[in-house]
Amino acid sequence: MQQEKYAQIEKELSPKPPILKNVMKAFLTGGLICLVGQFIALFYITYFDFTERTASNPTVATMIFIAMLLTGFGLYKKISQFGGAGAAVPITGFGNAVVSAAIEHKSEGYVLGVGGNMFKLAGSVILFGVFSAFVVALIKTILVKFGVVSW
Amino acid sequence: MIRGLLTFQSKPSIYATGVTAGPLEKKKSVFAPLFDKVYEDERCDLPTNEDGHKQLMYDAVLIALSKAKKQPEKIDFFLTGDLVNQMTPSNFTAQALAIPYIGLFSACATSVSSMITAALLADAKQANWIMAGSSSQHNAIERQFRYPLEYGSQKGATAQWTVTAAGAVLIGQHKVDTPVIDCATVGKVIDMGMTDPLNMGSAMAPAASDTLMNHLTGHGRTIDDYDTIITGDLGSNGFKIFKALANENGLPHTKNFRDAGEEFYGNDPSFKAGASGSGCSAAVFLSDVYQKMLTREYKRVLLLATGALLSPLSFQQGDTIPCIAHAIELSMNEVTAE
Numbered sequence: 394m395q396q397e398k399y400a401q402i403e404k405e406l407s408p409k410p411p412i413l414k415n416v417m418k419a420f421l422t423g424g425l426i427c428l429v430g431q432f433i434a435l436f437y438i439t440y441f442d443f444t445e446r447t448a449s450n451p452t453v454a455t456m457i458f459i460a461m462l463l464t465g466f467g468l469y470k471k472i473s474q475f476g477g478a479g480a481a482v483p484i485t486g487f488g489n490a491v492v493s494a495a496i497e498h499k500s501e502g503y504v505l506g507v508g509g510n511m512f513k514l515a516g517s518v519i520l521f522g523v524f525s526a527f528v529v530a531l532i533k534t535i536l537v538k539f540g541v542v543s544w
Numbered sequence: 545m546i547r548g549l550l551t552f553q554s555k556p557s558i559y560a561t562g563v564t565a566g567p568l569e570k571k572k573s574v575f576a577p578l579f580d581k582v583y584e585d586e587r588c589d590l591p592t593n594e595d596g597h598k599q600l601m602y603d604a605v606l607i608a609l610s611k612a613k614k615q616p617e618k619i620d621f622f623l624t625g626d627l628v629n630q631m632t633p634s635n636f637t638a639q640a641l642a643i644p645y646i647g648l649f650s651a652c653a654t655s656v657s658s659m660i661t662a663a664l665l666a667d668a669k670q671a672n673w674i675m676a677g678s679s680s681q682h683n684a685i686e687r688q689f690r691y692p693l694e695y696g697s698q699k700g701a702t703a704q705w706t707v708t709a710a711g712a713v714l715i716g717q718h719k720v721d722t723p724v725i726d727c728a729t730v731g732k733v734i735d736m737g738m739t740d741p742l743n744m745g746s747a748m749a750p751a752a753s754d755t756l757m758n759h760l761t762g763h764g765r766t767i768d769d770y771d772t773i774i775t776g777d778l779g780s781n782g783f784k785i786f787k788a789l790a791n792e793n794g795l796p797h798t799k800n801f802r803d804a805g806e807e808f809y810g811n812d813p814s815f816k817a818g819a820s821g822s823g824c825s826a827a828v829f830l831s832d833v834y835q836k837m838l839t840r841e842y843k844r845v846l847l848l849a850t851g852a853l854l855s856p857l858s859f860q861q862g863d864t865i866p867c868i869a870h871a872i873e874l875s876m877n878e879v880t881a882e
Contacts, residue, residue, distance in 0.1 A: 396736050396737040399736040399750060400736070402785065402788060402789070402792075403736075403746045406781070406785050406788055407702060407743065407746060407785075408700075408702065408781065410700055415698075464694045464696075465694075467694060469696050470694055470695065470696045470697075472696065473695075473696020473697065473698055474696070474698055474699065476698075477698040478698075480696055481696060481697075481698075489694070489695060489696050492694070493691070493692040493694035493696075494692045494695070496692065496693075496694055497693060497694070498692075500593070514691070514692070514695065
């Protein structure tokens with residue numbers, strides 16, 4: 394049988410991913426995670442000496458901490474199975490990627506196992522995150538320099 | 545001309561089987577009551593998943609041996625495989641058993657490829673007792689092929705769940721009133737250009753179809769000769785496609801077809817398309833099918849184990865998923881008059 398013909402049969406019979414349903418679930422999950430983050434930010438602004446700008450760092454750290462606990466207790470993968478990208482894109486998804494890899498490689502020891510592998514999945518997020526931040530900052534600096542926009 | 549056909553003139557016998565499985569399988573598998581041993585801990589109370597993986601296979605072998613009242617020293621060859629890098633769980637099992645050993649890799653089709661090789665050794669009178677089998681351990685295999693266990697990646701409806709299970713089978717010279725191995729067909733690697741490692745059923749279905757047609761034509765059989773034709777781990781999606789291909793190939797019906805992967809967790813939707821792994825086909829073939837042969841509910845069966853021969857590297861480098869299927873035909877004689 395030809396590959397093209399088989400691809401056709403396969404496409405006909407395989408279940409289609411429910412895109413609309415998945416998108417709605419991702420929207421709900423992602424939105425809910427951000428809502429929690431918002432409450433935590435308000436908490437830091439209200440009860441500690443943080444401004445809206447400076448509250449983001451402790452908020453992110455707290456969210457990652459929560460994600461780490463959920464990962465350790467085996468709950469984050471359940472949230473992800475329901476929410477898909479809604480659970481993967483927020484900072485909690487980053488925390489999950491780091492901690493899950495760390496747990497997985499504990500059997501090979503702390504240096505070569507945990508240390509060497511915990512950024513196996515999250516490493517590319519850091520690399521491309523830092524690089525794109527650099528590019529965006531460079532563009533903005535140039536635009537500010539020529540007086541197109543201001544800081 | 546059809547190649548890969550094997551006929552075993554002496555009809556080697558299956559003397560005993562041993563099947564072990566993990567705690568999730570104990571809770572969720574419909575075949576759990578048929579397994580010889582189930583563990584309360586997924587690592588069998590050992591430090592690592594890979595240690596647990598080895599223990600599964602080791603215990604399955606010992607169970608099969610104890611049923612046949614044999615010691616490891618009496619066994620001539622040990623043929624087995626798994627899905628971990630360099631098959632260390634099988635290697636460590638072989639070390640512990642101290643039986644002359646050949647590791648076999650046909651991915652999830654190893655259950656049948658090891659039985660075929662064992663039958664050849666018995667038929668050639670090169671061995672009296674051969675232990676064959678295969679195993680998989682969910683955590684160890686997920687780590688090998690996919691993401692860390694606790695990583696949240698969303699699985700679609702075609703994804704399958706690697707089972708924690710092992711099956712061992714003791715094969716020897718022909719004996720009446722035991723299931724005997726009549727013939728087999730060694731499959732070719734078939735690659736239909738599928739690339740999604742979370743849809744292995746679709747990739748493997750054409751290989752299963754190719755080997756089935758070769759076996760039927762080559763050995764002059766029709767599907768009505770079999771009480772069941774059972775595939776290894778196509779899963780619900782792959783099984784559906786496999787049956788569609790059977791219709792396409794002009795087979796009259798598919799009502800005696802079964803798939804171990806689809807049935808393994810009783811169509812529980814949380815397991816998506818069903819079970820997979822080299823322990824899946826071994827566990828079902830050597831428990832459910834074997835026991836049904838002993839009671840003569842099944843008199844002639846075709847075990848058709850399927851394997852996806854990919855690695856994480858080949859997938860990441862953009863290669864398609866090459867697949868294989870091996871078939872072995874077992875039969876049981878009529879009740880002998882006393």
